[in-house]
Amino acid sequence: MRGYSFSTVFGRALRGHRRWPAAWRSAEPARAYDVVVVGAGGHGLATAYYLAKHHGITNVAVLEKGWLGGGNTGRNTQVTRSNYFWPQSAAFFERSLELYEGLSRELNFNVMLSQRGILTLAHSHHEMEALRRWTNAIRINGIDSDVLTPAEIGKLVPLLNLDARFPVHGGFIQRRGGISRHDAVAWGYARAASALGVHIVEQCEVTGFDIDQGKVTGVTTNRGSIAADRVCICVAGHTGVLAAKAGFRVPITSMALQAMVSEPLKPCLDTVVLSPVIHVYVSQSDRGELVIGGGADGYGSYAQRGGVPLLEENLAALIELFPAFSRLRLMRQWAGIVDITPDTTPIMGPTPVRDLYVSGGWGTGGYKAIPAGGETMAHTIVHDAPHPLIADFGLDRFETGALIDEGAASGVSH
Amino acid sequence: MPEGLDIRIEPAVDRALVSLRVARRAAGEAAWRLRLAPPLGAVGEDPQSLWLGPDHWLLASARQTAAVMIERCAAELAGVLHNAVDQSAAYSVLRVAGGDVRDVLAAGAALDFRPSGFPPGGCRPTRFAQVTAAVVATGADEFEIYVDRGYGKYLRDWLEDTAIVAGNAATRLNTRKVR
Amino acid sequence: MSAPQPFRKPEGGRIDRTRGIAFTFDGRRCLGHPGDTLASALLANGVRIVGRSMKFHRPRGVLTAGIEEPNALVTVDWGSGRIPTVRAAAMPLLDGLEARSQNRFPSVNFDLGRVLDFTRALWPAGFYYKMFKWPDWRAFEWAVRRVGGIGRVPGGADATRYRHLHGHCAALVVGSGPSGLLAALAAGRRGEDVLLVEQDTEFGGSLLHDPMEIEGVGSDEWLAAALAELAGMDNVRLMANATVAGCYDHNVFTIHDRGAAWRGESAVESFWKVRAGNVVLAAGAFEQPMLFGNNDLPGVMLAGAVHKYATRFGVDCGRRVAGVLNNDAGWRSLLAVHDAGTPVCAMVDTRDEVEAGLLDAAEERGIPVYRGATPLAARGSRGVRALRFADRDGSVRQVDCDVIGMSGGMNPATQLYSQAGGRLRYDATQHGFVPDRDPEGWETVGAASGSFAPGGGSPVRPCTAAPGRTGRQWVDFQHDVTVADIELAVRENYVSVEHMKRYTTAGMAVDQGKTSNLNALALLGQLTGRAPGEVGTTTSRPQFAPVTMGAIAGNRRGDFYLPPKLLAAHDWHAAQGAVFDDYGSWKRPACYGPDRDAAIAREVLAVRRSAGLFDGSPLGKIEVRGPDAAAFLDRIYVNNALTLKPGRVRYGLMLNENGIVMDDGVFVRIAEDHYLVNTTSGNADRVAAWLEEWRQCEYFDLEVVLSNVTSQWAVATLAGPDARGVLQALQGMMDLSTAGFPHMSFAEDRFADGTPYRVQRVSFSGEQSYELSVPSNRAASVFERLRSGTDSAEVVPVGVEALMVLRTEKGFIHVGVDTDGTTNPLDIGFGGVVARKRRDFIGARSLARPNDRRGDRRQLVGFELLDPNRSVAAGAHVVTGCNGALRSEGFVTSACRSPTLGKAIGIGLIEGGFGRKGEEVLVYDDGRTTPARVVEPCFYDPAGERMRA
Amino acid sequence: MLTIPCPFCGERDEAEFRYGGEALQEIPQAGASDAEWADYLFNRDNPKGLVHERWCHSYGCNQWFQVVRDTVTHRIHAVYRVGEARPVLDDVDGASADTGG
Numbered sequence A: 001m002r003g004y005s006f007s008t009v010f011g012r013a014l015r016g017h018r019r020w021p022a023a024w025r026s027a028e029p030a031r032a033y034d035v036v037v038v039g040a041g042g043h044g045l046a047t048a049y050y051l052a053k054h055h056g057i058t059n060v061a062v063l064e065k066g067w068l069g070g071g072n073t074g075r076n077t078q079v080t081r082s083n084y085f086w087p088q089s090a091a092f093f094e095r096s097l098e099l100y101e102g103l104s105r106e107l108n109f110n111v112m113l114s115q116r117g118i119l120t121l122a123h124s125h126h127e128m129e130a131l132r133r134w135t136n137a138i139r140i141n142g143i144d145s146d147v148l149t150p151a152e153i154g155k156l157v158p159l160l161n162l163d164a165r166f167p168v169h170g171g172f173i174q175r176r177g178g179i180s181r182h183d184a185v186a187w188g189y190a191r192a193a194s195a196l197g198v199h200i201v202e203q204c205e206v207t208g209f210d211i212d213q214g215k216v217t218g219v220t221t222n223r224g225s226i227a228a229d230r231v232c233i234c235v236a237g238h239t240g241v242l243a244a245k246a247g248f249r250v251p252i253t254s255m256a257l258q259a260m261v262s263e264p265l266k267p268c269l270d271t272v273v274l275s276p277v278i279h280v281y282v283s284q285s286d287r288g289e290l291v292i293g294g295g296a297d298g299y300g301s302y303a304q305r306g307g308v309p310l311l312e313e314n315l316a317a318l319i320e321l322f323p324a325f326s327r328l329r330l331m332r333q334w335a336g337i338v339d340i341t342p343d344t345t346p347i348m349g350p351t352p353v354r355d356l357y358v359s360g361g362w363g364t365g366g367y368k369a370i371p372a373g374g375e376t377m378a379h380t381i382v383h384d385a386p387h388p389l390i391a392d393f394g395l396d397r398f399e400t401g402a403l404i405d406e407g408a409a410s411g412v413s414h
Numbered sequence B: 001m002p003e004g005l006d007i008r009i010e011p012a013v014d015r016a017l018v019s020l021r022v023a024r025r026a027a028g029e030a031a032w033r034l035r036l037a038p039p040l041g042a043v044g045e046d047p048q049s050l051w052l053g054p055d056h057w058l059l060a061s062a063r064q065t066a067a068v069m070i071e072r073c074a075a076e077l078a079g080v081l082h083n084a085v086d087q088s089a090a091y092s093v094l095r096v097a098g099g100d101v102r103d104v105l106a107a108g109a110a111l112d113f114r115p116s117g118f119p120p121g122g123c124r125p126t127r128f129a130q131v132t133a134a135v136v137a138t139g140a141d142e143f144e145i146y147v148d149r150g151y152g153k154y155l156r157d158w159l160e161d162t163a164i165v166a167g168n169a170a171t172r173l174n175t176r177k178v179r
Numbered sequence C: 001m002s003a004p005q006p007f008r009k010p011e012g013g014r015i016d017r018t019r020g021i022a023f024t025f026d027g028r029r030c031l032g033h034p035g036d037t038l039a040s041a042l043l044a045n046g047v048r049i050v051g052r053s054m055k056f057h058r059p060r061g062v063l064t065a066g067i068e069e070p071n072a073l074v075t076v077d078w079g080s081g082r083i084p085t086v087r088a089a090a091m092p093l094l095d096g097l098e099a100r101s102q103n104r105f106p107s108v109n110f111d112l113g114r115v116l117d118f119t120r121a122l123w124p125a126g127f128y129y130k131m132f133k134w135p136d137w138r139a140f141e142w143a144v145r146r147v148g149g150i151g152r153v154p155g156g157a158d159a160t161r162y163r164h165l166h167g168h169c170a171a172l173v174v175g176s177g178p179s180g181l182l183a184a185l186a187a188g189r190r191g192e193d194v195l196l197v198e199q200d201t202e203f204g205g206s207l208l209h210d211p212m213e214i215e216g217v218g219s220d221e222w223l224a225a226a227l228a229e230l231a232g233m234d235n236v237r238l239m240a241n242a243t244v245a246g247c248y249d250h251n252v253f254t255i256h257d258r259g260a261a262w263r264g265e266s267a268v269e270s271f272w273k274v275r276a277g278n279v280v281l282a283a284g285a286f287e288q289p290m291l292f293g294n295n296d297l298p299g300v301m302l303a304g305a306v307h308k309y310a311t312r313f314g315v316d317c318g319r320r321v322a323g324v325l326n327n328d329a330g331w332r333s334l335l336a337v338h339d340a341g342t343p344v345c346a347m348v349d350t351r352d353e354v355e356a357g358l359l360d361a362a363e364e365r366g367i368p369v370y371r372g373a374t375p376l377a378a379r380g381s382r383g384v385r386a387l388r389f390a391d392r393d394g395s396v397r398q399v400d401c402d403v404i405g406m407s408g409g410m411n412p413a414t415q416l417y418s419q420a421g422g423r424l425r426y427d428a429t430q431h432g433f434v435p436d437r438d439p440e441g442w443e444t445v446g447a448a449s450g451s452f453a454p455g456g457g458s459p460v461r462p463c464t465a466a467p468g469r470t471g472r473q474w475v476d477f478q479h480d481v482t483v484a485d486i487e488l489a490v491r492e493n494y495v496s497v498e499h500m501k502r503y504t505t506a507g508m509a510v511d512q513g514k515t516s517n518l519n520a521l522a523l524l525g526q527l528t529g530r531a532p533g534e535v536g537t538t539t540s541r542p543q544f545a546p547v548t549m550g551a552i553a554g555n556r557r558g559d560f561y562l563p564p565k566l567l568a569a570h571d572w573h574a575a576q577g578a579v580f581d582d583y584g585s586w587k588r589p590a591c592y593g594p595d596r597d598a599a600i601a602r603e604v605l606a607v608r609r610s611a612g613l614f615d616g617s618p619l620g621k622i623e624v625r626g627p628d629a630a631a632f633l634d635r636i637y638v639n640n641a642l643t644l645k646p647g648r649v650r651y652g653l654m655l656n657e658n659g660i661v662m663d664d665g666v667f668v669r670i671a672e673d674h675y676l677v678n679t680t681s682g683n684a685d686r687v688a689a690w691l692e693e694w695r696q697c698e699y700f701d702l703e704v705v706l707s708n709v710t711s712q713w714a715v716a717t718l719a720g721p722d723a724r725g726v727l728q729a730l731q732g733m734m735d736l737s738t739a740g741f742p743h744m745s746f747a748e749d750r751f752a753d754g755t756p757y758r759v760q761r762v763s764f765s766g767e768q769s770y771e772l773s774v775p776s777n778r779a780a781s782v783f784e785r786l787r788s789g790t791d792s793a794e795v796v797p798v799g800v801e802a803l804m805v806l807r808t809e810k811g812f813i814h815v816g817v818d819t820d821g822t823t824n825p826l827d828i829g830f831g832g833v834v835a836r837k838r839r840d841f842i843g844a845r846s847l848a849r850p851n852d853r854r855g856d857r858r859q860l861v862g863f864e865l866l867d868p869n870r871s872v873a874a875g876a877h878v879v880t881g882c883n884g885a886l887r888s889e890g891f892v893t894s895a896c897r898s899p900t901l902g903k904a905i906g907i908g909l910i911e912g913g914f915g916r917k918g919e920e921v922l923v924y925d926d927g928r929t930t931p932a933r934v935v936e937p938c939f940y941d942p943a944g945e946r947m948r949a
Numbered sequence D: 001m002l003t004i005p006c007p008f009c010g011e012r013d014e015a016e017f018r019y020g021g022e023a024l025q026e027i028p029q030a031g032a033s034d035a036e037w038a039d040y041l042f043n044r045d046n047p048k049g050l051v052h053e054r055w056c057h058s059y060g061c062n063q064w065f066q067v068v069r070d071t072v073t074h075r076i077h078a079v080y081r082v083g084e085a086r087p088v089l090d091d092v093d094g095a096s097a098d099t100g101g
């Protein structure tokens, strides 16, 4: 991909920016595709992109019921990290971070990866031990992680109240972690995939699957039937809904995960700060808002809006950690529907229906996984066998009991 | 206490408390035999019974000991599966009273504190200021709050702080008068 | 009081002219009056440039007269501290207030950031997506961040007190304009319990500046009567200074109540959560700007705002006003402005047809009218000097003026309606989005419903093709989004309204699009050939207007953030020199004495040599009673509960359904049908809830009742060789000799003074140990009695940390530390117990899965370091492989330097650990590895003789 | 923010309750296969529309009960006690599409 650079901006500026081409083409659905990807979130778009880019399969459609990037990809808090506990998770998310590190140039679209560091706080002696177990695991997994003392933390985050209700005993930081621009990831992949010939069809909702003797042969949509050799479901919180249409159940409960932003401020927070105990995480976007998140509203929901209890909970936590923020104002609060699995690890790979694949179960943390998710799913679809990086993420683990319980190991998600 | 605010917060006098749990199918029978409080109610002078759930009451007495109350339960509930245990030391009880009491308490719980929604004789097991509590309306402007004894100090501090703040508020929602 | 207010009218307005209020703006001394807003006072003092826009640092003045203000955002110092990004147009003027402009360097009148404006061609919408990829974004980000943002985080303490409040009402009325007041009166007269909420400082809404006739009388008179009547009704409650900020499920509304926020040191802000039966939305409407060149210049204002400043505040926004209009409401505003003494020099209307009455009124006043005209541009650099427009015939004209009053029509304030899930419908006659169908129990009335006085508007059109167009046309003022940006978005296929919003950031500023969304989407529709109804709107979200985060947090600061639970003997521990730490919600003695390590060692040795006294009160204690109590617990525990004899104690493990260890502890059979379950301290509530859940939902066929007696009983754990002697010395203590009361026994009785007690002989330390339970109100006195020991035995208070060392020496696990969310009972050596139990128990089925029985699972072992001088830390891993390619085989879960054994020990979970005793392994911690040997996890008295002694 | 009508205490704030997941999960009989067991333990209908779910009024009367709720609108259509028959719903017009059961 080419076309976006300082010099093109400069050049077109002279002509009043009248010559910019469409970032991606809006396609009409064709009758048949080699691969149909359901859901134009980051994962669906990345899967389509890598199918085209790495495997030369360009007869691909990404079907989106709304507008592309309008699901969780367009409403997440952008945290990007790879400091996972279990080696399988670490390897996968590290691959993703690696891809993120080259993504702006790969896609010729600045995804604004800001490796400003992500700091996780510990608030008790016991948590420090847990944190030590965690950082050691991360480092053994080959990923950078440093334990910080309260004094070092104070220097890094001057506004932080080290003496909170649960005082800060320490923390650890992945310096390569940080944030990036969520919309840019969706748009960048859409633009790049479209340029390679992928059809992106918005306002096209998949309402069912054509299944013939246990093999998927196409999808039905509000815009007619579309035949497909292979189909991949990348619909995040709607995974259960689509699985039901294909005739199987999945270990997912969909919940509303909230986020919120303050009014924009001059730079005051240079690191992503996360406290699993004083339940909140916060970063400052490049435009200046504080982007604040916490847990999911604790019950099944497809209502893309948040409630009051968590709003209060998260802001109480924020103010306890950052008393200086009490005077600032909250501007907006929203939510996305996330697909929570019992072990907080994604579900990727084949399904009980032949040639139907799923990439879901991202729960609160699948944004950071988008590049590797797309890359490995493309590989999985093409080879009809899981990519080695996601071999342990299959649906079968629930039957054998081989869960990869990242939540249990680390107590943190997203 | 803040100027102009009619609120008093004090620990309630020592009282013996007995928690009575009854097998669900026998709860109605037990309530009838012991004249226990109906749902969401607090009845009786001494012992007073507070409704904590469909199979759970708290008996409170200033005159009888817990042992006496437990014995009485055993006698009256012969043949009914139940467990009556001394909880006299398990709770802190705070009395909050005064004309502004409903506004102060409305800071702590999402209950309907309007007199119509919470008349005297009512007992509400609820979440109050983040902790499990039973709030009892002992009079028009008088409440008692039962919390785990470990939260007794916290609750008192919290109420005092809230009362100070409430004293500054321009608007009162739960007392009738708009000032 | 003689500081001049050059733009204050000699009379009129709802301000108190008898009193002056001194304040400053960027250090300049100004004067206003009670009843002013900061914006009206600034205008009265002739301050035109109040702030700078976010992206291009354009000079900006006051645009509106309400909470939707996108330009006049200032930092305010007053009373309780500093607040950034205050909307001057909605901030009541206060004595001594100091206001400062934002986002400028060095000053609001001369801002170097303006260089961005001069190079603006390089920074179109979304420019950052196209460049700064090389070498990487981080190289530029710092600079971009500095340009972004507007206010600054205030330093210093925040003296405001915040609190939460809850309320209920039968009818919630949002807004106190004529519509809201009428609704409140009607409901009030019906006897309903009404809550009327108004964000302004005064009730009356538009009536406060736009008098009219209501019910046959003038609105001033009507308003006074209406308010008096409402105030007299006991069933009506009125709140001013309070914004309904959010509407959530089931008619829950959040209200940000600044009622007492402006009282200096005793400032209070409240955050209400109100449950409403019915809702009347009477929130009025927001006037929209017109699109023409340089429409962001200071002096370009909403016509309604110019009107409001003139009549409510007695302020001239300038000396000569030109109107740029497309609807009748704007006409009425400007006619009123003219009548209030600020001459209007032209009415430039984009429509061909204007109501005759308005034309007559203009003619009467000698105001030139241009119909079918196209506004081209405002002229001026730091403020409006003239308006250029094209007349119907295409001729370009210019009028001199210092204020342009623009009105692009009224857009109903439907934000809360949308939050409630209401759908909007585009009303072509109004050229705005109006509620389609009110949700159940809702009524949208007045301007909020789109029912304004007759004579709506016509669509706002950018002057794309007009001759002589100059300057950019602003759509979103704060974010500097112009018509060209939206054109660019369309060109690049960001044509979904949501894409356009995110690409250009139109509508994402602090006003959340109240002054920009309608124009942006109308424009998007025009550019893509769609009707606004097809384009649709973006999603309205809480907060309706930004809300102080401290208010949402409430008083949850410090100890109120999460209530600390105090031990019954807290003060007694403090008197013993306890150092308290947080353990879950409890504050417990970690150790006694300031030197932590020394204290822990001393306490450990005391237990090993004489006796230690530990406060175990937080241990969960649940009585289980009934003919089926044994059967019930047998399903709960991995261990056999049926065979336990009364008076005896047994250790038990509880699993969740997935077979993971959830809790451990002992359980006691008090009598045939009566058990006492002990849980770990951290899980006391969780286990109580767990038992209750199974009893109610699955095992309802079993005859059992549960009573949680955790708080009733304080627990003194007396452990050590002298424990029995000390305990036996208590007056009335039963015979504790091992023969009659062996390890794992239980009894209950009363002391000589009648105090009941329970005693069980169990040990977590490996020493002879008794857990004595007494009513919590007796805790301090019994502890004191025990601590004083006997002539021959010293008793030392022992904290949690020493106990952790003691149990580590013994190899006793601590659930949640030595086990995690993957540990099953087989992993910690309970394979035999599981195998022996034939009956089903919770989690049993999961243990039969292949993965749960693998031999290479992480299993519990002990570690000893080969080098006695090294130590091992909890959290270290056991690794294989060499540097660079390590693999973790498990980890150390608990570790200490054992004061008893004088060496470093640890226990942990490693792959296939049971079969690896004696093996040498490498322990990795913080980049260093140390050789260690895998051993049995029990380091002390493996035979358990001391425990049973 | 939900207001949940506890069948014992009446309407209370969501913050007083604990969510217990989907109701109507039957514990498999002894001898169930790994797949059946996994289905019980982990798989959920997770419907977009009406769901029967369990809640406990944990800060109040401490009772578990069932709620029939629309996961899209969050409207609560019925509540019923443990052991009570599933309610017959006659006013599900308001329920979202995709109900499925």
Ligand SMILES: Cc1cc2nc3c(=O)[nH]c(=O)nc-3n(C[C@H](O)[C@H](O)[C@H](O)COP(=O)(O)OP(=O)(O)OC[C@H]3O[C@@H](n4cnc5c(N)ncnc54)[C@H](O)[C@@H]3O)c2cc1C
Binding pocket: A038, A039, A040, A041, A042, A043, A044, A063, A064, A065, A066, A067, A068, A069, A070, A071, A072, A073, A074, A075, A076, A077, A078, A079, A080, A204, A205, A206, A207, A234, A235, A236, A237, A238, A242, A257, A258, A259, A293, A335, A336, A337, A338, A359, A360, A362, A363, A364, A365, A366, A367, A368, A369, A414
């Ligand atoms: C508030 C919030 C904060 C988060 N924070 C982080 C974070 O900091 N870091 C992180 O790594 N992750 C985070 N996440 C999670 C992350 O956003 C998601 O895991 C990730 O975006 C999932 O991407 P996706 O492409 O799978 O799903 P989505 O982006 O949700 O895309 C799925 C798409 O499928 C479409 N779709 C659904 N059903 C159909 C159908 N029947 N037919 C056609 N299309 C359909 C949807 O409209 C949607 O566009 C957060 C999530 C939320 C909600």
Ligand SMILES: NC(=O)c1ccc[n+]([C@@H]2O[C@H](COP(=O)([O-])OP(=O)(O)OC[C@H]3O[C@@H](n4cnc5c(N)ncnc54)[C@H](O)[C@@H]3O)[C@@H](O)[C@H]2O)c1
Binding pocket: C174, C175, C176, C177, C178, C179, C180, C182, C197, C198, C199, C200, C204, C205, C206, C207, C210, C212, C213, C214, C215, C242, C243, C244, C245, C282, C283, C284, C285, C413, C445, C446, C447, C448, C451, C452, C453, C544
């Ligand atoms: N002549 C009559 O009998 C009559 C009756 C009703 C309406 N009207 C017409 O309707 C017009 C508008 O009247 P209206 O009452 O609909 O609107 P209005 O603009 O007069 O009042 C709306 C009020 O709601 C407040 N508000 C808005 N959102 C709020 C929120 N979230 N929280 C708290 N307060 C909020 C505003 O501050 C404002 O005071 C009048 O100018 C008049 O032309 C006339």
Ligand SMILES: Cc1cc2nc3c(=O)[nH]c(=O)nc-3n(C[C@H](O)[C@H](O)[C@H](O)COP(=O)(O)O)c2cc1C
Binding pocket: A074, A075, A076, A077, A078, A182, A261, A285, A287, A289, A291, A304, A331, A332, A333, A334, A335, C507, C508, C509, C512, C538, C539, C541
């Ligand atoms: C990282 C991030 C930053 C955001 N910043 C802003 C912002 O500055 N202003 C704003 O109005 N919304 C902001 N939003 C929220 C979006 O407006 C929007 O609420 C969110 O994408 C969800 O979409 P929806 O509310 O349209 O459903 C931000 C969202 C994200 C994910």
Ligand SMILES: [Zn+2]
Binding pocket: D006, D007, D008, D009, D010, D057, D060, D061, D062, D063
């Ligand atoms: Zn209840």
